[in-house]
Amino acid sequence: AQTVTQSQPEMSVQEAETVTLSCTYDTSESNYYLFWYKQPPSRQMILVIRQEAYKQQNATENRFSVNFQKAAKSFSLKISDSQLGDTAMYFCAFDHAGGTSYGKLTFGQGTILTVHP
């Protein structure tokens, strides 16, 4: 079974600064997908970014980028130019992408990020 670990229960950052959230995972699969989801106080789950394991290039979405280290099984999220609206719980998630995956996600414990003005 896959496991996903987020070792930072809480993080804080000043507005306009950069912050990195950590995620490690354990799997024996060679092909899989990794995700970062954002959950603001509204409780709505929002997809921030995704990475396919077979792609060497790190994914980027505007101010959000990942550092995907496949050998180390590490998948960190970097938020640049942090904004107050980035305050949320962030979850790392794993999908093993095989025929029997059916898109099931394994989530990490979450990291609460607070952006201070």
Place this chain on the structure above:
Amino acid sequence: NAGVTQTPKFRVLKTGQSMTLLCAQDMNHEYMYWYRQDPGMGLRLIHYSVGEGTTAKGEVPDGYNVSRLKKQNFLLGLESAAPSQTSVYFCASRPSTEYSYEQYFGPGTRLTVT
């Protein structure tokens, strides 16, 4: 296009009572999921369905039953609620196509069992 909706948004039950949570999606997605969210544990998969009339167990299925009689609806039942089932429940859906990665989540249901 409402996306994924959940009914109800909040509920308080007494131990031993039963209830059904309804999830509905209007995106014609084949796959649907029920997760529970507990502090410090992230989201954990309870049950899932890959199509109308099919369901399967996830990571934490005990105490729950599900049904998917219509493609757009996925019901989660608690036959005899226990305090350990106090949680926030999320429904999600996504297409079955290989490159449709994103799961679309409902707004969640906060359930308290006293």
